[in-house]
Amino acid sequence: MPMKTLITALLLSAATVSHAAPVDPYGYKLPPSMQKKKKAAAPKKKAVPAIDYVGEFVNFGDWKEVRAFLDDLAARDGFDRAELGALINQVRYVDAAVQLVKPAPPGKPKNWQAYSKLMIDPVRIDAGVKFWNDNADALARAESLYGVPAEVLVGIIGIETVYGRNTGRFRVLDAITTLAFSYPEAPQRRERMEFFRGELEATLLFARQDGVDPLSLKGSFAGAIGMPQFMPSSLMKYAVDFDGSGKIDLQNSSSDAIGSVAAFLAGHGWQRAQGGPVVYAATVSPNRAWEGMLNQGLAAKYRSAELSTAGVTTAVPAPDQLYGLVDLQNGAEPTEYWLANTNFFAITQYNRSYFYAMSVVELGRAVRLARAPAPASSNASGM
Structure with a gap:
C-alpha cells in the first residue's frame, strides 16, 4: 500500500508446493524451514478477530469543517452539493481506524530476521506460486510494458494482501472520513488530516468515474483498496484497466492489480x-x-x-x-x-521501509525459485 502497511494475520493457502532447496545464480537460498516441505493437507482457517468497521453514527454533516469541505468539492469537482450532504449523512465514525493509525509504542529493537520470518513463509510462497502460474500472461505483459520483473510484482501483492486474501473489511468512506476530520493527536495531525481529505476527494472522484457506490468500497483501516492496497489518490493516478474490461477493479481483477503495481513503480523511478x-x-x-x-x-x-x-x-x-x-x-x-x-x-x-522493500525482494525471489529451481552456480549473495 502506498502508505504504512499493517502486518496482518496470515490467512491460509491453497495447495502446497514441494520446495527442493533451490539456489539461484546469486546464491540466494530459501530458509531451511521452507525447504523439503512435505505435501500436507491445508490447515483449518483461524478465526479472524471481529473489527468494528461499521462504526458509530456521527452526524458529520453538522461539523463545520465537513460542510466547508463539501462546499469546496461541489465547486471544484462539480459534485451536486445536496447529494454530497446525503452521502456524508450515511458515513460512520470508526474508532478502530483512529486507534490503529496511532504510532506503536516503543518496544523491542528492530529485527529483520524476525520480520522476514513473518512475511516470507510457506503460506505466502505457495500462494505466490499459484498466483504466478494463474497470471503468467499478465505478469509477462506488465514486465514487457513497464520493465518491472514479474517476481517484484508478485512480491508486492503477496506482502500486501497474500494475493487478495486480506484486502481489508472497513468501508473506505468511513475510515477515510474519520481520519480526515478526527485524526488522533500527533505532531503532524493537521498535515495528516489534509492528506486524508485529499484521499476522501479521490475516493469520490474514483467512484464517480467508475460508476460505483462509494459506500460499497472496502479496504484497510487507512482506506487502502484491493489486492495491491492502493490509496485512492494512487488508484486515480496509477491504476490501469489491464484486463480490458472497461473499468478498474483492484479488488477482483488480478490483471488490473498487476498492471497497476507495475505502473506505480514505473512512475516512481523504476529503471x-x-x-x-x-x-x-x-x-x-x-x-x-x-x-x-x-x-x-x-x-x-x-x-x-x-x-x-x-x-x-x-x-x-x-x-x-x-x-x-x-x-x-x-x-x-x-x-x-x-x-x-x-x-x-x-x-x-x-x-x-527498508524492511518492507527487502521483504518484497525476498518473497518474489523465493516464489520464483519455488516455481522453477535454478541450479547452483555460486555461493555469493545478491538479490
Missing part, C-alpha cells in the same frame, strides 16, 4: 535498464568510514568506487551504478548491510 539484482549483500570495514553513508534518504547516491573506498565490499561484483547503503538491524544479532540500487528505492515509494 528498466538497470536489470539484475536490486540489492547486493555487503560487508563493511571496522574503521566505519562508511557510516556517514547510512540514512541518506530513500535514494541511491553513491557509486561503487565511492563505497569501496569507504570500506564497503560485495562478494558478487556490483555493476557501476548508483547505490544506497542499507542497514537491516537484527536486534542483538549483527546488522546486515546491503547495497541497494535505484530500483530498490522505487519499491520504498510503495512503503517507506
Whole structure:
C-alpha cells in the first residue's frame, strides 16, 4: 500500500508446493524451514478477530469543517452539493481506524530476521506460486510494458494482501472520513488530516468515474483498496484497466492489480535498464568510514568506487551504478548491510521501509525459485 502497511494475520493457502532447496545464480537460498516441505493437507482457517468497521453514527454533516469541505468539492469537482450532504449523512465514525493509525509504542529493537520470518513463509510462497502460474500472461505483459520483473510484482501483492486474501473489511468512506476530520493527536495531525481529505476527494472522484457506490468500497483501516492496497489518490493516478474490461477493479481483477503495481513503480523511478539484482549483500570495514553513508534518504547516491573506498565490499561484483547503503538491524544479532540500487528505492515509494522493500525482494525471489529451481552456480549473495 502506498502508505504504512499493517502486518496482518496470515490467512491460509491453497495447495502446497514441494520446495527442493533451490539456489539461484546469486546464491540466494530459501530458509531451511521452507525447504523439503512435505505435501500436507491445508490447515483449518483461524478465526479472524471481529473489527468494528461499521462504526458509530456521527452526524458529520453538522461539523463545520465537513460542510466547508463539501462546499469546496461541489465547486471544484462539480459534485451536486445536496447529494454530497446525503452521502456524508450515511458515513460512520470508526474508532478502530483512529486507534490503529496511532504510532506503536516503543518496544523491542528492530529485527529483520524476525520480520522476514513473518512475511516470507510457506503460506505466502505457495500462494505466490499459484498466483504466478494463474497470471503468467499478465505478469509477462506488465514486465514487457513497464520493465518491472514479474517476481517484484508478485512480491508486492503477496506482502500486501497474500494475493487478495486480506484486502481489508472497513468501508473506505468511513475510515477515510474519520481520519480526515478526527485524526488522533500527533505532531503532524493537521498535515495528516489534509492528506486524508485529499484521499476522501479521490475516493469520490474514483467512484464517480467508475460508476460505483462509494459506500460499497472496502479496504484497510487507512482506506487502502484491493489486492495491491492502493490509496485512492494512487488508484486515480496509477491504476490501469489491464484486463480490458472497461473499468478498474483492484479488488477482483488480478490483471488490473498487476498492471497497476507495475505502473506505480514505473512512475516512481523504476529503471528498466538497470536489470539484475536490486540489492547486493555487503560487508563493511571496522574503521566505519562508511557510516556517514547510512540514512541518506530513500535514494541511491553513491557509486561503487565511492563505497569501496569507504570500506564497503560485495562478494558478487556490483555493476557501476548508483547505490544506497542499507542497514537491516537484527536486534542483538549483527546488522546486515546491503547495497541497494535505484530500483530498490522505487519499491520504498510503495512503503517507506527498508524492511518492507527487502521483504518484497525476498518473497518474489523465493516464489520464483519455488516455481522453477535454478541450479547452483555460486555461493555469493545478491538479490
